[in-house]
Amino acid sequence: MQDFLTYLTLPYLWEGAVIAIELLVGALAGGIIIGFFLALASLSRHWWIRLPVQTYIYILRGTPVLLQLVLLYNVLPQFGITFSAFTSALLALTINETAFCAEIIRGGIQSTDRDQRMAAQAFGFSRTTEMVRIVIPQALRAILPTLGNEAVGLLKSTSLASVVGVNELTMRGQTIVSQNFLFIPVLVASGAIYVILSSSIAAMQWYLERRVGLEHRAKRARKQQARNAVAAVALPTGPYAARRFSENAATILDIDDLHVAYRDKTVLDGITLRVRRGEVVVLLGRSGSGKSTLLKAILALAPAKSGSVTVEGHPIGRTTDGKPLRERHLPGNRAASGVGIVFQHFALFDHMTALENAMSIPRLVQRLPEAVARAKASRALASVGLSSFETSLPHELSGGQQQRVGIARALASEPNVLLFDEPTSALDPELVREVNQTIRDLAETGMTMLISTHDIAFAATVADRIVFLQNGRLVEEGPPSRLQAPETESFAAFLRQEFAGKQAVPA
Numbered sequence: 001m002q003d004f005l006t007y008l009t010l011p012y013l014w015e016g017a018v019i020a021i022e023l024l025v026g027a028l029a030g031g032i033i034i035g036f037f038l039a040l041a042s043l044s045r046h047w048w049i050r051l052p053v054q055t056y057i058y059i060l061r062g063t064p065v066l067l068q069l070v071l072l073y074n075v076l077p078q079f080g081i082t083f084s085a086f087t088s089a090l091l092a093l094t095i096n097e098t099a100f101c102a103e104i105i106r107g108g109i110q111s112t113d114r115d116q117r118m119a120a121q122a123f124g125f126s127r128t129t130e131m132v133r134i135v136i137p138q139a140l141r142a143i144l145p146t147l148g149n150e151a152v153g154l155l156k157s158t159s160l161a162s163v164v165g166v167n168e169l170t171m172r173g174q175t176i177v178s179q180n181f182l183f184i185p186v187l188v189a190s191g192a193i194y195v196i197l198s199s200s201i202a203a204m205q206w207y208l209e210r211r212v213g214l215e216h217r218a219k220r221a222r223k224q225q226a227r228n229a230v231a232a233v234a235l236p237t238g239p240y241a242a243r244r245f246s247e248n249a250a251t252i253l254d255i256d257d258l259h260v261a262y263r264d265k266t267v268l269d270g271i272t273l274r275v276r277r278g279e280v281v282v283l284l285g286r287s288g289s290g291k292s293t294l295l296k297a298i299l300a301l302a303p304a305k306s307g308s309v310t311v312e313g314h315p316i317g318r319t320t321d322g323k324p325l326r327e328r329h330l331p332g333n334r335a336a337s338g339v340g341i342v343f344q345h346f347a348l349f350d351h352m353t354a355l356e357n358a359m360s361i362p363r364l365v366q367r368l369p370e371a372v373a374r375a376k377a378s379r380a381l382a383s384v385g386l387s388s389f390e391t392s393l394p395h396e397l398s399g400g401q402q403q404r405v406g407i408a409r410a411l412a413s414e415p416n417v418l419l420f421d422e423p424t425s426a427l428d429p430e431l432v433r434e435v436n437q438t439i440r441d442l443a444e445t446g447m448t449m450l451i452s453t454h455d456i457a458f459a460a461t462v463a464d465r466i467v468f469l470q471n472g473r474l475v476e477e478g479p480p481s482r483l484q485a486p487e488t489e490s491f492a493a494f495l496r497q498e499f500a501g502k503q504a505v506p507a
């Protein structure tokens with residue numbers, strides 16, 4: 001025991017441990033940074049970017065790190081490149097680590113909810129903002145446990161550096177043993193130092209997991225809200241000024257001869273639709289008729305083959321002379337369109353509180369000062385009756401409340417037109433009413449809305465105009481009274497089917 005304690009506190013062994021730590025930190029940092037870019041490249045849409053990166057990862061993951069180390073140390077000098085033993089070991093470990101980290105990070109990125117990423121794109125987040133504010137914080141939660149394991153594995157792999165003569169912890173232990181033959185106390189002391197180091201990694205992992213955990217975020221948000229309550233900004237009253245719909249109102253959303261196809265399958269076949277300021281238009285149609293695609297196409301999120309969408313003269317997804325916009329110009333174009341959208345499955349950012357969700361567009365897209373964004377978000381949440389839930393995370397809310405946060409998030413950007421993609425179809429029947437009422441209240445304020453729904457009773461009470469789609473074509477449109485007196489046989493057949501076994505259309 002005495003020998004063990006002597007070796008456990010021996011500076012010679014601890015100096016070796018420091019070398020192991022240097023290798024670990026250098027290789028892990030390099031692995032994570034380079035691995036991040038490799039992960040992005042391996043997810044590229046272009047095969048000529050993807051393929052070489054995937055091949056690199058495949059080869060590195062498939063060969064022992066010891067082999068890579070010896071190869072690097074012995075082969076490079078033959079090309080006139082000579083590194084010290086430490087640099088060679090660091091390089092070999094880093095290169096190996098890039099492949100493993102790339103795979104871990106790729107998994108994390110892919111684990112981020114697709115709906116949230118689509119929402120970010122619809123709101124006009126730039127690719128970088130989407131990555132930094134939405135994807136990475138959520139991916140971190142998913143990858144930290146695996147990354148912790150990887151760090152412990154790497155710590156153990158640093159012992160391989162002794163093969164090329166790096167005088168790290170394992171080598172120092174062996175050197176002592178070769179002189180005094182006290183195998184047990186020396187090797188157990190070396191092992192104990194490795195355990196101390198890996199325990200430090202575990203402690204760091206625990207701390208970081210807590211920091212990025214949802215509970216910690218909620219706690220921080222509550223503290224911050226208490227601080228910001230003093231610095232609240234007064235906004236002019238009512239962004240949603242009452243603008244009652246009038247038949248003579250000007251067109252605000254103009255969809256002209258829109259064709260959308262996924263690969264060779266036509267999904268929208270020449271849709272022309274004009275929505276006037278303050279008007280509420282409800283889209284009806286069977287599942288697969290193209291309602292969601294139409295809403296996505298308005299924000300250039302679906303592959304439009306021809307046709308145009310303009311909002312108050314602002315073309316979406318195209319230049320003023322009708323050419324398709326380049327990918328990198330789409331976020332700015334969407335952000336400037338004044339179109340807000342509410343999704344069927346809410347697509348709330350899971351790691352943000354209700355207030356942060358509602359602040360996301362004013363802050364991250366419109367780049368308003370924090371206090372102004374906060375005030376707008378607060379007002380939007382108040383308008384949907386959720387003032388007392390500002391610091392709640394999405395998972396702490398009911399489905400109906402989550403959807404109302406979704407509505408508040410869209411409202412906080414003060415849109416000119418609001419799109420709803422089946423806003424209640426993911427909700428339990430008892431929660432549908434609260435969301436429908438929120439949308440009706442919005443209609444009363446004069447908000448221009450285009451709503452896709454299967455809820456015909458709701459359509460009857462909110463719509464100024466009904467539009468019926470079938471197989472991607474606009475088959476019938478007219479006042480809500482058409483729900484009782486459809487003009488086309490296909491709309492009548494749709495209504496009969498929808499109402500088989502349901503309640504009658506309200507008069």
Ligand SMILES: Nc1ncnc2c1ncn2[C@@H]1O[C@H](COP(=O)(O)OP(=O)(O)OP(=O)(O)O)[C@@H](O)[C@H]1O
Pocket residue numbers: 262267285286287288289290291292293294422
């Ligand atoms: N990303 C996609 N790739 C290929 N086809 C797609 C894609 N998105 C939608 N479609 C197809 O487009 C058609 C219209 O789909 P869409 O979601 O717009 O219908 P919908 O009327 O909104 O249906 P629902 O009421 O069930 O939501 C469907 O046939 C669907 O399979």
